[in-house]
Amino acid sequence: MEVVRAGVLGFCGGVRRAVAMIEDAADRFETIYTLHEIVHNQHVMEQLKDKGVILVDSLSEIPEDAAVALTAHGAPLPMIAAIRARKLNLVDATCPIVRDAQRVVAENSKSQRFTFIFGDRYHLEVRSLLSHAVVNAVATESIDGLEFPSEGRLALVSQTTKSLEALQAFAEKLIARLGTKTDLIVQDTTCPEPVARYRAARELAAGVDAIVVVGSPNSANTRNLHQVCQESGKPTFFLESAADIDGSTFVGYRRIGLTAGASTPDWVIDSVEQGFQQL
Numbered sequence: 001m002e003v004v005r006a007g008v009l010g011f012c013g014g015v016r017r018a019v020a021m022i023e024d025a026a027d028r029f030e031t032i033y034t035l036h037e038i039v040h041n042q043h044v045m046e047q048l049k050d051k052g053v054i055l056v057d058s059l060s061e062i063p064e065d066a067a068v069a070l071t072a073h074g075a076p077l078p079m080i081a082a083i084r085a086r087k088l089n090l091v092d093a094t095c096p097i098v099r100d101a102q103r104v105v106a107e108n109s110k111s112q113r114f115t116f117i118f119g120d121r122y123h124l125e126v127r128s129l130l131s132h133a134v135v136n137a138v139a140t141e142s143i144d145g146l147e148f149p150s151e152g153r154l155a156l157v158s159q160t161t162k163s164l165e166a167l168q169a170f171a172e173k174l175i176a177r178l179g180t181k182t183d184l185i186v187q188d189t190t191c192p193e194p195v196a197r198y199r200a201a202r203e204l205a206a207g208v209d210a211i212v213v214v215g216s217p218n219s220a221n222t223r224n225l226h227q228v229c230q231e232s233g234k235p236t237f238f239l240e241s242a243a244d245i246d247g248s249t250f251v252g253y254r255r256i257g258l259t260a261g262a263s264t265p266d267w268v269i270d271s272v273e274q275g276f277q278q279l
């Protein structure tokens with residue numbers, strides 16, 4: 001069986017940087033606490049656990065003088081303030097692209113511009129963006145039933161993992177509701193990394209019999225990637241690791257396309273590729 005890799009797959013720059021920062025900090029601190037998964041991937045979290053990274057539910061579980069890590073998604077400002085108030089050692093692995101988006105929201109807030117954040121309001125990154133706006137912002141993925149000021153200075157930004165097309169579609173709906181005379185600016189805070197993986201997966205689909213997406217089901221960008229592959233019309237399979245390969249499922253496919261979400265480490269991708277080559 002031939003395995004063809006997507007041109008872009010696996011860890012994005014922000015996740016690679018966050019893991020490297022936390023591994024580096026693990027050499028300096030015996031234990032590093034985190035309130036959220038550093039990466040939505042069970043294999044990476046197990047490796048980090050072996051290096052002393054412990055996932056906890058609340059700051060109160062973290063002992064005095066310990067180190068606490070923020071993920072690439074960033075963290076809401078009150079949480080960072082609470083970490084500083086306790087004088088814990090902060091390992092801030094917030095992705096620079098998320099930090100840029102936070103800055104845009106903060107500047108809008110400072111200039112009294114109400115900000116719409118197109119994104120999942122329960123997602124950690126979006127909660128961190130909202131915290132930079134103090135009160136004059138709202139986060140949503142749907143315009144239906146949304147309450148907001150219909151006049152004044154307005155801005156629209158996006159959760160970084162949304163596609164530019166999705167942001168534009170949301171902007172069109174918003175403008176249709178507000179009217180074109182409204183002072184609305186659309187600020188592109190999307191990240192090119194997930195989009196590059198979706199584009200590469202579409203290109204891959206054209207030349208293979210089936211596609212395998214590698215990653216964890218709790219990773220939003222991997223689920224999006226799986227959906228993009230399904231939309232290509234090619235049979236699409238979701239695997240967490242090489243242990244999930246069932247040879248009987250892939251009988252009859254000569255060329256398998258391989259892609260992986262931005263939270264899937266290289267060694268898991270490599271082991272899945274080797275698993276298919278041995279069928």
Ligand code: SF4
Nearest residue numbers: 012014095097160191
């Ligand atoms: S997807 Fe983009 S914004 Fe998110 S962590 Fe990766 S590089 Fe940063």
